[in-house]
Amino acid sequence: MADANRNTNNRKEPVTPRGGATRTAILENAARLFAEKGYEGTSLRDIGEAMNLTRQSVYHYFHSKEELLSTLVAETSEIAADKLRSIRQDDTLDATEKLARVTTALVVDRMEFSERFRMLERSESSLPEPVAGKHLAARRAVLSEVRAVLAEGIEAGQFRECDDRLGALSLLGMCNWIAYWYHPGLSDSPDEVIGSFVETARVMFANPEPGAPEPGTRGALARVRRDLDRLDRIIHGPDLP
Numbered sequence: 190m191a192d193a194n195r196n197t198n199n200r201k202e203p204v205t206p207r208g209g210a211t212r213t214a215i216l217e218n219a220a221r222l223f224a225e226k227g228y229e230g231t232s233l234r235d236i237g238e239a240m241n242l243t244r245q246s247v248y249h250y251f252h253s254k255e256e257l258l259s260t261l262v263a264e265t266s267e268i269a270a271d272k273l274r275s276i277r278q279d280d281t282l283d284a285t286e287k288l289a290r291v292t293t294a295l296v297v298d299r300m301e302f303s304e305r306f307r308m309l310e311r312s313e314s315s316l317p318e319p320v321a322g323k324h325l326a327a328r329r330a331v332l333s334e335v336r337a338v339l340a341e342g343i344e345a346g347q348f349r350e351c352d353d354r355l356g357a358l359s360l361l362g363m364c365n366w367i368a369y370w371y372h373p374g375l376s377d378s379p380d381e382v383i384g385s386f387v388e389t390a391r392v393m394f395a396n397p398e399p400g401a402p403e404p405g406t407r408g409a410l411a412r413v414r415r416d417l418d419r420l421d422r423i424i425h426g427p428d429l430p
Contacts, residue, residue: 212250214240216264217304219257224308228258228315259320265305266327269298273334277341284342285391291338292390295364296383299371306368332357339394348394360390 218239222231233254237247251257276282276290299306309316309324316324335357342348364386371382 211242215242215247215250216257216261220261220302220304220308223258223261224304224311228254228312228317233257255317255320258316259323261305262309262316262320262324262327265298265302265309266324266331269294270327270330270334272298273331273338277334277337284338284345284347287338288342288348288390288394289387291335292360292364292387293383295361296367296386297379299364299367300373300379300382303368303371306365310365310368332361335360342394347396349396351394356394359393363389 215236219231219236222235222239226235231254233247233251234244236257237244251260272294273291276287276294279287282290313321313324332354336353339348339351339353339356343350343353367382367386370376373379376382377385
């Protein structure tokens with residue numbers, strides 16, 4: 190293996206491997222180069238040169254550029270979906286607690302793997318198959334899990350009535366931007382960012398009239414009457430004394 194400690198001052202912010210972190214460093218440098226030069230415009234040699242490693246050294250961990258890209262998708266998109274699914278299936282949590290944990294998971298992933306998220310967002314249209322299909326399936330799974338948590342909270346009366354799909358897309362869009370502006374040491378501390386986003390999500394979906402609705406037809410009628418009363422107040426204003 191080539192000397193990984195060679196001077197790299199002429200490189201653009203490489204991720205330098207230390208000890209057993211070589212594999213992770215290769216993934217992070219690949220994500221950065223895929224985002225900068227495009228998947229087709231990046232070779233294993235380019236990735237190795239960014240770290241002062243030979244192509245053979247990179248090949249020791251990943252046998253092809255396609256395998257490297259597939260690993261990035263699996264460790265970014267697919268694992269994210271698995272995390273959210275685990276939270277959603279936890280019967281010891283109510284919907285409000287699930288929303289807090291889902292938001293935390295989204296924020297942490299985008300802070301820790303910002304290069305990967307940016308690369309996947311910018312390269313979606315040019316990802317080769319079958320990687321593109323895996324990434325799309327994982328994105329849909331993430332959306333589905335967030336929607337399910339919101340739908341659960343709406344049904345339980347913990348969240349306000351809203352379109353769970355639009356609500357999930359809003360939450361995901363808000364969290365995705367973290368990958369573009371968060372920089373350790375230059376931004377607020379991770380705990381401050383997480384706390385701010387969790388509180389924002391809580392406010393976004395909090396029910397101003399908490400209380401579980403009745404199930405079945407009676408509950409549906411109660412919700413319709415409540416919505417009609419709200420609409421009447423909007424149109425006619427509050428009752429005058």
